[in-house]
Amino acid sequence: MNRKNTSKAKKSSAIRTIRRNRRMENRIGKHVYATRTVRKFQEEKPLDRSVLESWIDLARCGGSARNGQVLKYMIVTDPGQRNQLFPTLAWAGYLKDWHGPEPGERPSGYIICLLDRKLLQGNEKEAYFDCGIATQSVLLAAVEQGVFGCRIGAFSPKLGSLLNLPEHLDVLLVLALGYPAEKVQLEQVRGDGDIRYWRDEEGTFHVPKRSLVDILVAPNF
Numbered sequence: 770m771n772r773k774n775t776s777k778a779k780k781s782s783a784i785r786t787i788r789r790n791r792r793m794e795n796r797i798g799k800h801v802y803a804t805r806t807v808r809k810f811q812e813e814k815p816l817d818r819s820v821l822e823s824w825i826d827l828a829r830c831g832g833s834a835r836n837g838q839v840l841k842y843m844i845v846t847d848p849g850q851r852n853q854l855f856p857t858l859a860w861a862g863y864l865k866d867w868h869g870p871e872p873g874e875r876p877s878g879y880i881i882c883l884l885d886r887k888l889l890q891g892n893e894k895e896a897y898f899d900c901g902i903a904t905q906s907v908l909l910a911a912v913e914q915g916v917f918g919c920r921i922g923a924f925s926p927k928l929g930s931l932l933n934l935p936e937h938l939d940v941l942l943v944l945a946l947g948y949p950a951e952k953v954q955l956e957q958v959r960g961d962g963d964i965r966y967w968r969d970e971e972g973t974f975h976v977p978k979r980s981l982v983d984i985l986v987a988p989n990f
């Protein structure tokens with residue numbers, strides 16, 4: 770079934786919007802719930818570099834394996850640099866007929882998460898965990914100020930050379946940021962288990978999440 774084009778599917782009882790529940794009763798819960806991936810932005814609304822720095826300053830205080838703090842961050846807000854960066858990024862792999870935000874709805878800024886190999890003591894895997902923690906801190910702080918983002922792991926290998934990075938720095942993840950220009954809604958994964966996100970005719974982006982019972986594993990030892 771082509772869910773993207775079928776408004777009927779939207780109304781289907783199988784697709785249930787996740788309702789306000791216990792998660793929403795505390796402030797952190799509200800933030801986590803609100804911190805959705807957004808891929809269309811109000812590009813004309815600028816992001817202040819100092820604000821992005823303040824979010825990185827927060828991420829700096831998060832956990833890291835061995836307290837290694839192997840991550841470095843590059844902030845990009847300059848329009849010319851943003852235009853150079855954009856073509857190296859791949860957007861929403863499940864949406865085969867959408868190739869990313871159009872001019873005017875592209876990110877107003879980026880935080881590029883870098884691994885400093887000179888600081889790495891353990892396995893590279895540890896840096897990826899750190900990066901997940903750090904980007905979630907940034908996104909949570911951003912949402913409080915009405916800014917949303919999209920992590921981009923699918924970037925072109927050309928990005929490293931575009932950025933002119935010294936040898937010890939590697940790109941781990943790109944965080945695209947901006948004021949949102951699309952609505953995102955969580956819903957429950959249906960019986961068929963399809964976790965692919967989709968966009969409906971009105972442009973609302975739907976993100977299926979597995980239910981709590983489906984992700985809890987009973988100890989069996």
Ligand SMILES: Cc1cc2nc3c(=O)[nH]c(=O)nc-3n(C[C@H](O)[C@H](O)[C@H](O)COP(=O)(O)O)c2cc1C
Pocket residue numbers: 804805806807808859860861862919920921922923924953966976
């Ligand atoms: C490690 C990681 C890499 C991701 N890479 C991409 C990407 O390359 N392109 C993209 O459009 N979205 C990317 N995303 C965003 C996910 O598709 C998104 O988190 C997922 O659809 C769930 O939506 P939500 O963040 O609103 O819960 C990435 C997310 C994570 C955590």
